[in-house]
Amino acid sequence: MGNVITLMEESVLSTHKAEMDTLLTSKGDSQRTQYPYVTGTSVIGIKYKDGILMAADMGGSYGSTIRYKSVERIKQVGKHSLIGASGEISDFQEILKYLDELILHDNMWDDGNSLGPKEVHNYLTRVMYNRRNKFDPLWNSLVIGGVKNGHKYLGSVSMIGVNFEDDHIATGFGNHLARPILREEWREDLSFEEGVKILEKCMRNLLYRDRSAVNKIQIAKITEEGLTVSQPYSLKTFWNFAAFQNPTVGAEGSW
Amino acid sequence: MFRNQYDTDVTTWSPAGRLFQVEYAMEAVKQGSVAIGLRSKTHIVLACVNKANSELSSHQRKIFKVDDHIGVAIAGLTADGRVLSRYMRSECINYGYTYESPLPVGRLVVQLADKAQVCTQRSWKRPYGVGLLVAGLDESGAHLYYNCPSGNYFEYQAFAIGSRSQAAKTYLERKFEKFTESSRDDLVKDALFAIRETLQGEKLTSHVCTVAVVGVGEAFNILDQETVQTLINEFEISGEEAPINESNVEQSGGDGDGAAPDQRGAAAEEGAAPMDI
Numbered sequence: 111m112g113n114v115i116t117l118m119e120e121s122v123l124s125t126h127k128a129e130m131d132t133l134l135t136s137k138g139d140s141q142r143t144q145y146p147y148v149t150g151t152s153v154i155g156i157k158y159k160d161g162i163l164m165a166a167d168m169g170g171s172y173g174s175t176i177r178y179k180s181v182e183r184i185k186q187v188g189k190h191s192l193i194g195a196s197g198e199i200s201d202f203q204e205i206l207k208y209l210d211e212l213i214l215h216d217n218m219w220d221d222g223n224s225l226g227p228k229e230v231h232n233y234l235t236r237v238m239y240n241r242r243n244k245f246d247p248l249w250n251s252l253v254i255g256g257v258k259n260g261h262k263y264l265g266s267v268s269m270i271g272v273n274f275e276d277d278h279i280a281t282g283f284g285n286h287l288a289r290p291i292l293r294e295e296w297r298e299d300l301s302f303e304e305g306v307k308i309l310e311k312c313m314r315n316l317l318y319r320d321r322s323a324v325n326k327i328q329i330a331k332i333t334e335e336g337l338t339v340s341q342p343y344s345l346k347t348f349w350n351f352a353a354f355q356n357p358t359v360g361a362e363g364s365w
Numbered sequence: 366m367f368r369n370q371y372d373t374d375v376t377t378w379s380p381a382g383r384l385f386q387v388e389y390a391m392e393a394v395k396q397g398s399v400a401i402g403l404r405s406k407t408h409i410v411l412a413c414v415n416k417a418n419s420e421l422s423s424h425q426r427k428i429f430k431v432d433d434h435i436g437v438a439i440a441g442l443t444a445d446g447r448v449l450s451r452y453m454r455s456e457c458i459n460y461g462y463t464y465e466s467p468l469p470v471g472r473l474v475v476q477l478a479d480k481a482q483v484c485t486q487r488s489w490k491r492p493y494g495v496g497l498l499v500a501g502l503d504e505s506g507a508h509l510y511y512n513c514p515s516g517n518y519f520e521y522q523a524f525a526i527g528s529r530s531q532a533a534k535t536y537l538e539r540k541f542e543k544f545t546e547s548s549r550d551d552l553v554k555d556a557l558f559a560i561r562e563t564l565q566g567e568k569l570t571s572h573v574c575t576v577a578v579v580g581v582g583e584a585f586n587i588l589d590q591e592t593v594q595t596l597i598n599e600f601e602i603s604g605e606e607a608p609i610n611e612s613n614v615e616q617s618g619g620d621g622d623g624a625a626p627d628q629r630g631a632a633a634e635e636g637a638a639p640m641d642i
Contacts (some may be wrong), residue, residue: 149595222505229464236463
């Protein structure tokens with residue numbers, strides 16, 4: 111989408127100014143993401159006894175179409191961190207490129223020091239906020255979690271650079287559907303199985319109520335020892351609730 | 366070192382493979398007043414001798430706080446040292462702003478060394494004429510580094526630079542094996558002893574020296590004059606020959622509140638500290 115307009119074209123176009131105004135961007139500037147195209151939906155992260163658990167589905171929606179169903183939205187960053195992203199997938203890939211370079215330079219020092227989740231989180235906050243100030247945002251909400259030196263960390267950054275840390279984090283619809291569950295049921299000393307159960311409960315809820323959710327999820331775990339991302343799997347769903355049977359019977363305007 | 370035909374430019378090698386300008390820069394460090402550093406597993410102490418130009422003037426600052434977890438003591442051209450300290454502070458602040466985390470001292474030292482190296486390879490620059498003892502904490506514990514005008518850096522358990530530093534080094538060489546396990550107060554005491562060694566008979570008072578400490582749970586801070594004087598009095602080392610026998614010393618507060626010199630009885634068992642170089 112880089113607009114290179116020759117002088118001749120420009121003079122021709124200027125005669126059709128009115129209709130062209132809407133098509134022409136300012137000469138020389140390139141436009142970046144103003145609206146997202148391929149998007150991922152919620153990511154949920156929680157702290158548990160040994161570290162962090164993060165869950166996200168594998169869907170990439172193109173507007174209202176569920177176009178891609180194998181998008182990995184949780185990735186590893188360095189030795190100690192995980193990043194999960196919702197929002198524009200191509201911007202997430204761009205962020206992964208930035209992070210790749212960051213971790214590379216960190217490793218090149220070769221001095222026993224390494225960037226932990228807190229450092230990655232703050233670095234991304236700076237990146238997102240600076241992009242927002244240039245009116246060229248990376249259209250993502252990010253969840254960064256990890257464990258370093260026994261210290262668990264879980265934080266979030268939005269596309270406008272709002273960042274915070276918490277014991278449980280969610281993006282997008284997850285904020286409305288998953289966090290209330292987590293507020294009720296989250297505890298400091300959750301075991302791995304308990305944590306997964308809570309996450310699955312949240313994801314199932316999202317599956318029922320978020321139209322851009324797909325039933326193919328991955329759960330990632332990171333502890334002091336290392337990281338594992340599960341193979342994709344589906345949640346069991348139940349559709350025989352009484353309210354789902356003949357849902358239009360007695361509805362407004364029906365007979 | 367004598368003048369020769371290869372020493373005009375920093376970019377001229379001698380036939381023996383030496384860069385004389387760089388070596389002359391290291392001489393400038395040797396002419397500065399002494400700075401010493403020593404570390405344990407959890408603390409690092411920096412100390413230096415302050416020499417004022419005259420009785421009328423104040424002494425030059427040779428110890429700089431770079432960040433809560435890093436401090437530096439310099440010897441040589443203090444103006445160069447000041448400029449490098451400003452660079453170090455800047456680097457620490459920028460790293461802290463981006464990562465909300467303290468800059469690992471090992472990385473700062475490498476950046477400093479690379480900066481110094483540039484000046485050894487440009488015909489329009491000169492090497493920095495200052496040696497820096499960088500004390501800092503990072504994830505792997507307490508560190509003490511020495512940065513040379515040549516662009517080299519070394520890590521030390523204890524070190525001394527500047528004029529008559531050899532006296533201090535001799536003292537430190539005798540004692541350094543204990544330093545890893547030393548307490549903070551013992552470390553400060555050893556620093557003061559080492560400073561005394563370089564004074565060659567001059568009386569050690571807090572006007573003549575500056576001491577700074579950084580450690581786990583203790584941000585880098587320069588001890589104020591009364592505290593240092595109290596420590597000196599406590600340890601009874603202001604010019605007397607007998608060092609305190611280490612094993613008999615009680616850790617008596619050590620922070621200068623209620624100085625009670627109870628070391629009197631424990632004096633002079635190990636033999637007099639050698640006052641010669």
